[in-house]
Amino acid sequence: MSNNNLIKGSLQTIILKLLEENEKMYGYEITQRVKELTEGEIKITEGALYPALHKLEAEGLLTTEIQQVDNRVRKYYSLTKNGQKEVSAKMSELQSFVGNLQRILDPEWKPGLA
């Protein structure tokens, strides 16, 4: 599945979740990690990633740190305290949405059933 419209609404949650598991990450690393975890099924486009990262930073959910890597500057993103709190809220919101979607797609489906 590579439908960007489906990913768009969950992008912030994906970013927050990845940063919860990894202390700090840079933009390209996030795209690669998603690709790796989904075996290439989901590709986060750069067009959506950086505006989302900057928005989360402006909202105070992410903090950034610049580091010198080789002969260039790399910007690392990590969760703020507010961001850490927001991860669980966003996760339950997404899980509930996926559950409801599942019910629409398959009315016989019950949570916990494979």
Next chain:
Amino acid sequence: MRQLTDIELQEIRKAIMRKEISSAEILMEVYDHYISHLQEFPKEEFNEQLFELEQKFTYAYCHALQAKFHKNIDIGKAQWMVIKKYFCTSRILFLAGILAVVNFVATQARTEQEIKFLLMSPLALLFMMHLALGYQWLKRILPIKKSFKGNGVPIKSSLMTPLSMRLLWPLLLANLIFYPKIVLENFDSESILPAAAVMTTVLLLFYAISLMEVWKIKSKSALV
């Protein structure tokens, strides 16, 4: 992952320079993305991969990203957050200490000139901070400017202007201190000067300290 050659790095820089990005933060983020991506591919695929990146990081996309980034910069909000956090017991005591010292100095001052000198101290601090900001900014931005020599627009940190403006505008108060009669007609400075001096000095000191904290925080995430 492989090391890119100097020629390849030059190619990347040329491609990025065509986008005329002025924000050093955006420029470095895009540059890092290009290098991180291209390092993953063999030399033979360099041109093809660079072309693909160019399709994603278009001129319009980079400028929209830069505009949104600028829009999100709010030094005032950051300063207010610092001030709110600042009000812990130890810092209230610190502030009370400053207030007491300033009050003592103001009451000891015998001439108007001495009071003006007291008022000038936080302004001098702000001016020094502005000089230090300029120095630090130059130190961090010069290597980038050197790498991207020939960029269509001047490269500067997105935070430099808003931070610099915040540091400079209180300096306008110097006019009010030295030429009060020009600004306020029939101004009798003698009667209110000591009290006004204490109040203004403390407020300005508080402003300068909070701005210094903001700069300290922002310097970790931006090139200032």
